[in-house]
Amino acid sequence: VEASIPEPQRVAWTKHQVSGFKDTDEFEKEVVRHVETTLARSMFNCDESAAYSATSLAFRDRLILEWNRTQQRQTFADSKRVYYLSLEFLMGRALDNAMLNIGLKDVAKSGLAELGFRVEDIIEQEHDAALGNGGLGRLAACFLDSLASLNYPAWGYGLRYRYGIFKQEIIDGYQVEVPDYWLDFNPWEFPRFDVTVDIQFYGSVHKSQDESGKTISHWEGGETVRAVAYDVPIPGYATSTTNNLRLWSSKAASGEFDFQKFNNGEYESSVADQQRAETISAVLYPNDNLERGKELRLKQQYFWVAASLYDIVRRFKKSRRAWSEFPEQVAIQLNDTHPTLAIVELQRILVDLEGLDWEDAWRIVTATFGYTNHTVLPEALEKWSVGLFQHLLPRHLQIIYDINLFFLQTVERKFPNDRDLLRRVSIIEESQPKMVRMAFLAIVGSHKVNGVAELHSDLIKTTIFKDFVNIFGVDKFTNVTNGITPRRWLYQANPRLSSLIESKVGSKDFLVDLTLLNKIELSLNDKAFRKEWADIKLGNKVRLANYIKSSTGVVVNPTALFDVQVKRIHEYKRQQLNIFGVIHRYLALKAQTPEERKKAQPRVSIFGGKAAPGYWMAKQIIHLVNQVGSVVNNDKDIGDLLKVVFLEDYNVSKAEIITPASDISEHISTAGTEASGTSNMKFVLNGGLIIGTCDGANIEITREIGENNIFLFGNLAEDVEDLRHSHTYGSHTIDPDLAKVFEAIEKGTFGNPADFASLVTAIRDHGDYYLVSDDFHSYVETHALVDEAYKNQEEWVTKCITSVARMGFFSSDRCINEYAEGIWNIEPIKEENQSDGLQKG
Numbered sequence: 001v002e003a004s005i006p007e008p009q010r011v012a013w014t015k016h017q018v019s020g021f022k023d024t025d026e027f028e029k030e031v032v033r034h035v036e037t038t039l040a041r042s043m044f045n046c047d048e049s050a051a052y053s054a055t056s057l058a059f060r061d062r063l064i065l066e067w068n069r070t071q072q073r074q075t076f077a078d079s080k081r082v083y084y085l086s087l088e089f090l091m092g093r094a095l096d097n098a099m100l101n102i103g104l105k106d107v108a109k110s111g112l113a114e115l116g117f118r119v120e121d122i123i124e125q126e127h128d129a130a131l132g133n134g135g136l137g138r139l140a141a142c143f144l145d146s147l148a149s150l151n152y153p154a155w156g157y158g159l160r161y162r163y164g165i166f167k168q169e170i171i172d173g174y175q176v177e178v179p180d181y182w183l184d185f186n187p188w189e190f191p192r193f194d195v196t197v198d199i200q201f202y203g204s205v206h207k208s209q210d211e212s213g214k215t216i217s218h219w220e221g222g223e224t225v226r227a228v229a230y231d232v233p234i235p236g237y238a239t240s241t242t243n244n245l246r247l248w249s250s251k252a253a254s255g256e257f258d259f260q261k262f263n264n265g266e267y268e269s270s271v272a273d274q275q276r277a278e279t280i281s282a283v284l285y286p287n288d289n290l291e292r293g294k295e296l297r298l299k300q301q302y303f304w305v306a307a308s309l310y311d312i313v314r315r316f317k318k319s320r321r322a323w324s325e326f327p328e329q330v331a332i333q334l335n336d337t338h339p340t341l342a343i344v345e346l347q348r349i350l351v352d353l354e355g356l357d358w359e360d361a362w363r364i365v366t367a368t369f370g371y372t373n374h375t376v377l378p379e380a381l382e383k384w385s386v387g388l389f390q391h392l393l394p395r396h397l398q399i400i401y402d403i404n405l406f407f408l409q410t411v412e413r414k415f416p417n418d419r420d421l422l423r424r425v426s427i428i429e430e431s432q433p434k435m436v437r438m439a440f441l442a443i444v445g446s447h448k449v450n451g452v453a454e455l456h457s458d459l460i461k462t463t464i465f466k467d468f469v470n471i472f473g474v475d476k477f478t479n480v481t482n483g484i485t486p487r488r489w490l491y492q493a494n495p496r497l498s499s500l501i502e503s504k505v506g507s508k509d510f511l512v513d514l515t516l517l518n519k520i521e522l523s524l525n526d527k528a529f530r531k532e533w534a535d536i537k538l539g540n541k542v543r544l545a546n547y548i549k550s551s552t553g554v555v556v557n558p559t560a561l562f563d564v565q566v567k568r569i570h571e572y573k574r575q576q577l578n579i580f581g582v583i584h585r586y587l588a589l590k591a592q593t594p595e596e597r598k599k600a601q602p603r604v605s606i607f608g609g610k611a612a613p614g615y616w617m618a619k620q621i622i623h624l625v626n627q628v629g630s631v632v633n634n635d636k637d638i639g640d641l642l643k644v645v646f647l648e649d650y651n652v653s654k655a656e657i658i659t660p661a662s663d664i665s666e667h668i669s670t671a672g673t674e675a676s677g678t679s680n681m682k683f684v685l686n687g688g689l690i691i692g693t694c695d696g697a698n699i700e701i702t703r704e705i706g707e708n709n710i711f712l713f714g715n716l717a718e719d720v721e722d723l724r725h726s727h728t729y730g731s732h733t734i735d736p737d738l739a740k741v742f743e744a745i746e747k748g749t750f751g752n753p754a755d756f757a758s759l760v761t762a763i764r765d766h767g768d769y770y771l772v773s774d775d776f777h778s779y780v781e782t783h784a785l786v787d788e789a790y791k792n793q794e795e796w797v798t799k800c801i802t803s804v805a806r807m808g809f810f811s812s813d814r815c816i817n818e819y820a821e822g823i824w825n826i827e828p829i830k831e832e833n834q835s836d837g838l839q840k841g
C-alpha cells in the first residue's frame with residue numbers, strides 16, 4: 001500500500017504525522033484546544049461538562065490514531081479475524097477506562113488539576129453507554145476489553161440504539177421506566193457516513209434458470225432501509241492495540257426525505273417513511289431471559305446481521321481469495337441466538353449472489369460460525385413464527401426449510417425410522433402456528449456450541465440439546481466458563497485494593513495475568529497488610545453509605561455487615577427468597593428482648609436491579625423490598641440492627657461503587673437456572689464473600705477458592721425436577737418459618753397485603769416453581785452462619801484475602817484465550833517491539 005504513494009506526497013504526510021499527547025503539558029494543550037475550537041467555549045465558561053467533553057475528545061484523538069495503526073497492522077498481517085456479533089454491549093463509561101488502559105490517568109489528573117478540575121468529578125459527568133440488559137451484554141463488553149488487551153484481531157458488531165436500557169425511577173416504592181436518551185453528546189463514536197449498507201425487507205422470491213439449468217433465486221421488491229456505521233474504538237490495556245466496535249444505525253435509504261413524495265406535497269408520509277426506518281435502531285428491548293416474538297425485534301436482528309455480514313464479506317473480498325478460504329480468514333461468534341440469521345444470510349450470499357453450490361456454501365458457513373448459549377430457561381429460547389418470516393424475509397424462510405430438510409435427511413440416515421426424533425430436532429416446530437426454533441438453527445449452522453459455566457454446559461448436553469449430542473457427537477459441544485475483565489472490575493472500580501495488591505505482587509502484571517494474584521496469599525499473616533485490607537473495605541463501605549444516604553435518604557452504619565443483591569429482577573434469581581429472609585430476620589429481632597438484641601449482628605440489606613417493564617411479578621418484588629424498607633428502617637426497636645435499601649437504576653457505573661463495598665453478596669438462583677452469573681466473580685475479586693446456591697459459576701468459584709470460603713446452601717440441580725413434581729402431585733407443605741413471613745405480610749405489616757398476594761400464592765398455591773420454600777430453611781440457617789463468621793473479623797479477612805488470591809481463573813483473558821484456541825483458531829497480532837503487557841506511561 002505504502003509503495004503506491006508517490007515520494008513527495010509521502011514526505012509531506014510523514015512530516016506532519018500526528019501523534020497523541022504524552023505528558024501533562026501536551027494534554028492540557030489538547031484540552032484547551034478542544035474547549036476553544038471544537039466546543040467553541042473558553043476558560044470563562046468551561047464547566048465540568050465541557051471539561052469532560054474536551055478531555056474525552058483529547059483521549060478519543062489518541063485512541064483513533066492507535067486505532068488506525070491497529071487496523072493497518074491487522075490488514076497487513078492478513079490473518080484470521082474474529083467477529084463478535086452481539087445485540088448488546090453494556091459498556092458503561094469509557095473515559096476512566098480509556099485513561100487507565102492507555103496508562104495516562106495520572107497525566108489527565110495533574111493536567112485537569114492545573115486547569116481547575118478534579119479528575120473524579122470529570123469522570124462522573126459521563127452518561128453510561130447502557131446498550132444491554134444484564135450479564136449477556138456486560139460479558140460482551142468484558143470480551144472486547146480482553147480481545148484488545150490480548151492483541152487479537154477482533155471486531156464487535158452491534159446496534160447503535162438511540163435509547164439504551166430504560167432509566168429506573170422508584171416512585172412510592174414502584175418501578176417507573178424513563179427513556180434513556182444517551183446520544184446528546186457522545187465523544188466516543190465516529191460516524192462513518194461513507195460506510196453504509198442498504199438492507200432489504202419484505203418482497204417476494206422469483207426463480208430463474210441459468211445456462212446450465214441451475215435454479216437461481218431472486219429476492220425482489222419490498223422496502224429498503226439504510227445502515228450507517230458508527231465506530232467505537234476499544235483500547236487494550238497496556239498495548240497499542242485498539243480494536244473496533246461497529247454499531248449500525250438505521251435511516252431511510254433515500255436520504256433525508258423521499259424527494260419524490262416531498263415534491264408531490266406528501267410531506268407527512270415522506271417524514272413517516274423516514275421515521276419508520278429510524279425506528280429499527282431506536283430502542284433496546286428491555287427483556288432479559290424472556291423472548292416475546294415482536295416483528296420489530298426480528299427486523300432489528302436482520303438489519304444488524306445483514307449489515308455486519310455485508311461488511312465482513314466486503315473485507316474478505318478485498319483479499320481476492322477463493323471462497324473456500326473464508327473460514328480461514330473469518331470466525332463469527334453468535335452471542336446467544338439473537339444473530340442466528342447470520343447463518344442463513346451467509347448461505348444466501350454464497351448461493352444466491354455468489355453462485356456457489358449448496359454443499360460448498362454450507363461447508364463454509366458451518367466452519368465459520370460458533371454459537372454461545374446463555375440459558376436453559378424455556379421462555380428465553382427464541383422462536384419466530386413461520387408466518388412472520390414468510391412476510392418479512394421470504395427468501396430466508398426458504399433457505400431455513402432447505403437447511404432443515406438436508407439436516408433431517410442426515411438424521412434419518414443415521415437413525416432410520418425414528419420419527420419422534422425427527423419431530424424433536426426439527427428446526428421447524430410443527431405447532432399452531434409453526435415456529436422456527438432459532439437455537440436449533442444455530443446448532444445446525446455452527447461448528448461449535450458452548451455453554452458459559454461447567455454445570456450449564458453439562459445441562460445443555462443432557463437436557464435441551466440432548467438429541468443434538470447424539471446426532472453431531474459430543475465434541476461439537478464445549479464449555480467456556482465466563483470471566484470478567486480485571487481492568488474495569490478491580491483496577492478501575494477498586495483503585496486502593498488494586499494498589500495494595502500491586503505492592504504485594506511487585507508489579508501491575510496481575511492485571512494481565514490474573515493468576516499472579518496467588519502471590520498475596522503469602523502475605524496472609526502480614527499484620528499491616530491485613531489492616532490495610534480491612535481499612536480499604538471500610539473506606540469502600542463508607543463511600544457506598546454516603547451514596548445510599550444521598551440517593552435514598554437512609555442512613556446506614558458502615559461497620560454493619562453489607563449484604564448485597566444487585567442484578568436483573570427475576571423469579572429464578574430469587575430476590576423474593578432474599579426479602580422473605582429479611583422479613584424473617586426482622587420478625588426474629590422484634591421477638592427478642594433489648595438484651596438479646598445486643599448480641600445481634602447489624603446488617604444492611606442492599607437490593608438493586610431492573611424489572612422488565614412487562615414482568616408483573618418482578619415489579620411486585622421491587623415494591624415489597626421498598627415496603628419492607630420503609631417499615632424496618634423506621635422501627636425504633638430495630639435501629640441500626642437492620643436496614644433495607646433499594647438502590648434505583650442499577651447500572652455499570654453504580655456497580656463500580658457497589659461491588660467493592662460488599663461484605664457478602666447473594667447469588668441464590670434455583671439450582672440449574674443461572675447459566676453462569678458474572679457478578680459473583682466481581683464481588684469475590686473485590687474481597688467480598690458470597691452466599692449462593694450450587695449453580696452456574698458458583699460451583700467453579702467454590703472449587704477455586706475452597707469451600708470454607710463460601711456459604712453454599714439449598715437443593716442441588718439434580719433434585720429440582722423431583723421436587724417440582726412432588727409440589728404438584730404430592731402434598732406441598734410450606735416451611736414453617738416462611739409461613740410466618742407470609743402471615744406477617746397478610747396481616748398488613750408491610751402495607752396492603754393484596755399488593756403482594758401473587759408473590760405469596762406463587763409459592764403456597766401455584767407449585768413454587770423456583771423452590772423458595774424448599775430452600776428457605778437452609779437459606780436462613782446459612783445466613784446465621786454468615787453472622788457468626790462476620791463476628792470474627794480476623795477469620796473473615798483471612799477468607800477474603802484467600803479468596804481474592806485464588807480468583808485468577810475468572811479473568812475474561814483466560815476465557816478469550818479459550819475461545820481463540822478452541823473455537824476461533826486465531827492468533828494475536830502484536831506491534832513489533834511491544835513487550836508483553838508492560839504499562840506505558
Ligand code: NBY
Pocket residue numbers: 133134135136137139285287288289290291292374375380382452482674675676677678696
Ligand atoms: O448471561 C445471562 C445469564 O442469565 C447469566 O447466567 C450469564 O452469566 C450471562 C453471561 O453468560 N443472560 C442474559 O443476560 N440474557 C439476557 O440479557 C437476554 C436478553 C434478551 C433476551 C434473552 C436474554 N431476549 O431473548 O430478548
